[in-house]
Amino acid sequence: MTIIIEPGRAAAHYWRDLWRYRELMYFLAWRDLSVRYKQTAIGVAWAVLRPALTLLVFVAFRRMAGLRQSEVPDVVLVMAAVLPWQFFSSALSESSASLIGNTGLISKVYFPRLIIPVAAIATAFVDFLITLGLLAGLMAWYGVAPDARLLALPAFVLLAAVLSLGLGLLLAALTVTYRDFRYVVPFVVQMGLFVSPVAFATSQVPERWRQVYALNPMVGIIDGFRWSVLGGQAPLAPAFLVSSVALSLGALVVGAWYFRKTERGFADAI
């Protein structure tokens, strides 16, 4: 095995190294998971409690705003959206903060840096699985049975992962040089919750705004979730889906490109 180090040469072994270091990715995700609820009194219950509280707030909001018009129980309708939203938002927050949270590693040891934000998304994915159990429980309680559309669910989870990874890579790399983005991400996540169809259904958005609305890639993902989970009781407009897929892939390409471009300077800049 021979390694050649030259200016601009880092790319040469990149993908091979990424494969070789795959166990490290697993360990980093595992580390974040096992550390996350250390020294908390209720531990992993937080993974359920947080979405449950969000759910409560939104259901209460719907009652007050008189938004009840679907046949699906409110709780299930909202939960089917809280789930992908929470996965996306925590994956995005954690991956974009992941590089500066691992300064020690980056400045001391070599490994493909891509591992760090990907591990952060894997961590968010585990929380997602726990919350998925909560949704399953609620559906059983309210007697909402999914149909064959449920088989499409992994595709929408993947889409949410692709979108958060793309944006996360871009923001993580930007944060290394510009710490401003540390303040941008929480803001985006907060605003995103209100402009995404979490508390309401896309059908409640006025017709003339739909085109603008399609620019939010989370719309297609959340609608897709509802569509596949609620057994056809929630519609999925193809336009939203196409837009989501295109924007997510676009984000991944741009994010990965910028990340790879700036990666070799991380150790010097961080």
Add this chain to the structure above:
Amino acid sequence: MSASVVSVEGVGKRYRLRHRHETERYATLGEAVVGAFKAPFRRLSGARLPAVTTDDFWALRDVSFRISEGEVVGIIGRNGAGKSTLLKILSRITEPTTGRIVLGGRVASLLEVGTGFHPELSGRENIFLNAAILGMSRAETARRFDEIVAFAEVEQFLDTPVKRYSSGMYVRLAFAVAAHLEPDILIVDEVLAVGDAAFQKKSLGKMHEASRSGRTVLFVSHNMAAVGNLTSRCVVLSAGTVAFDGAPAAAIEHYMQSGQRPSGPAVANGRGPHTAVMRARLLNSAGEGTDIYQPGTPLRIEVVFETDGTPRASLEAFLIDAVGQKLALASLHQFHGVTLPSQRGRFRTVLDLEPMWLASGSYSFDVTTSIVNSNWDHYVEGLIQFDVTGSNPGGQAWDFRHSLGYGALAMSCARMPEFLAERDGR
């Protein structure tokens, strides 16, 4: 001579430095934007504004050497000579700006022990995590787990979070993981500065073993005794270039004697929040500036400083040897209860220190002002540089040189010893 496993050719590393009145760690978008707008005006308004200029700084320049399989090579040099940069390039943490390096095997670097240790995780968990970070597979780690634990001597604490470990245990565990990696090329930086004597000995043994089994070791340390013992060859870096490459003893000698001597009175840059060390120099018995100290005479250093009158400020000086080791401390407050004047202004003072029998060699003083029991206020490294050119408290012909590795101070007898005959047994 076997084929080279490490071949470094013409390697250079350039850093772009941004200068402003104070160095800032964080760049923000705002700075970039404001800077862009200010730039044209700055020229018009003269140089009063804090200028942001970029400057090229070559941390390494045209460094070349080759290392054969199984060689243990020491890399020595002063702080800032480029050692860390070279290691970072070799371990692929950062890229070189010029040149080419060919490494013939798996590289593991130990740039700092305990990298990636998580305080909340247990010893057991950290072993696996750390091993993965250093490039070891899970199966490999599991296989060597018992060995690692035994080496680190932490059996009873395996399931305790490492934040509850003593610093000694922490370091032992970290080194143990790294020592059981089986890379073809092992890069070690300063690990031996930690741990107790017994553990250091064990660590050295482990490195010997590594080199005997055909592994190549690159070893960076300020511990000249360890470098001398362990390595078969040394590369001396100075100001980013290779100054010497050869046998360890000769390299250490070269390193000790290559004190960079700035000419003229030493002037400090920058200032602290309350005070500033302006300049300092060594005085001879006639009260003139000098850069030679005659051992056994009073050691006088003159310091000029400014203060804003802050009440609890003190002045300290550290005596540093050629290897960067702190040898001695002089402190106005801690040793004499004296604080700096509490009125604003610039002052000159002379610390008239007790005579010392320093060994021949190069020394320097770090001079600092401090806020008592709190923090350094303005710390200036290597402000005074001086030499001792001959040392023997008894006036014998033998020159007690620091580079011999026998220490930096001669202990002389206050009165000549007597020899009293003593009968064996009773």
